[in-house]
Amino acid sequence: MLRLLAWRLLLIPPTVLGVVTILFLIFKAVPGDEATMVAGATATQAEIDVVRHQLGLDRPLLVQYASHVAGLLHGDLGYSSTFRGNPLPHILERAPATLLLTVSAIALTVLIGIPGGILAASFQHRWPDLAVSGGVVALLAVPNFWLGMMLIALLSVRLGWLPSLGLTGPASLLMPTLALAARLIALVARLMRGMVIEERHKDYVRTAYAKGLTVGRIMYRHVLRNALIPIVTVVGLQTGYLLGGSVVVERLFDWPGVGDLLLTAVGLRDYTLVQGITVLFVIGFLLINLVVEALYRLINPRLR
């Protein structure tokens, strides 16, 4: 297993290089002159030429690409007009807030989704099941940012219980996490419900009942362990959604994370920053998937 994970880890750099290349080509194809944008609206042609030379934009495309990649290897993302230099430290400074948001979203998913699914399965076709299943259908249709807005309107504006903006303490984490996790909670609850309904008539569960185990112990020790494998798969598949969704949720809640910075960069047409953050999201995506893969192999003895 370790060899496989090491192999997957080794595959990350070439994958990132591939994404870097695609992004480089996309943004080189963008109409509009980078030097003119960096120099500013009032610059003369001579000033623009100086900037063009300073940024190395007058070199052949292949040379620019080579120095771009060489820069990345040294942790230099290029010239960001927002930060007047290498934006990497500024991006990394915001990474913890995004990490906190996504990790707590996963935690909340496990905390609500799994018991929700078990509850629904235990009362199949009765009202707790209908409530959970209805909630699942609704949560999968609701846009996360709108859910966040309704939470703000209710919990901060109407009731005044929670702060609506920024990262100011544990309470401020609640609404952004809920908005981001809603879709995952729904997916996990639906999966868990299906798993429990499918598993509970199997022989091993009947044996466990016959041994006189309590329902809670059967669920936790036996059924949940079998259900964990597809759940880890689903959470892994939704990594992309979590990272992408964090961008929207961060903007709504004024969350000081990387996604919010990405939107600022788009607004300022700072393509260096846009590319840098996108690459960072890709690295995050690959690392999370590596962890999921490791977990998956850990809990699935057939793959050990």
Add this chain to the structure above:
Amino acid sequence: MSATVARSARPARRRGVFLLLGAALLAMFLFVALFGGAIAPYDPNAQDLLVLLDPPSATHWFGTDEIGRDIAARVIVGTRITLTIALTSVALAGVAGVALGLVAGYVHGAIDRVIMLCLDLLMTVPSLVLAIAVVAAIGANAVGLVTAITISFVPPLARLVRARVLELCDLDYVEAARAVGMRPKRILLRHILPNAESVIVIELSLMAGEAVLVGSALGFLGLGVQPPAPEWGAMLGASRQFLEVAPHVAVVPGLAVSLLVLAFNLFGDGLRDWLDPTATT
């Protein structure tokens, strides 16, 4: 205890209901998209400065926005924008994804590997981040939006189609078709594609719901259709700063997005249960 416990947790008789409900909702949205201009009680861009941020009332059913425009009229007229963007991008992604998937699945070797490598690289970028990067490059307008959604939908669809093609290529009837000397193009279009159709149609209808979500999210961020066009996401983006004083402005556009996504989801899930009863959830 019966050994044949239903694999789907949903009783069979309810499946058809979901499909019909989804279809009925979609028909309603289609009707509103086509005739929205005639149904809308007001001109969606007419400002009435005497009723700024008014709550719902008899004259303005869903209230008015920050410059006195009727929210009901804007949501109704905006249906066409949202539906057009979602259906266009899903159609484009459908054509490109199916074509790439068919070719990659049928032609083994270098072409397959290059196509899959590019698609896998694109799939490592979270789809919304990819969409934002594409909009940043192309521009925040309807064309950029459709391109962004299309690009982020092609890789998963092409992967799905490829997997189905690989599955079908192993079957005897495809081998027989090849043995009688049929050309690859004919085998793909006449023999493989029809058998992959149900998988594709289900995926596309679920993707349409996803496209509505992505489109409205980008609109909300100011990266989609620009105001004053009554696009639902853009309306929600504008309502954000009035959430403290007039939360009603945000309610109806959000409900409209949710209902349309729900319609596509019900339709797609219902279609899956109907066309492919062996599939689990």
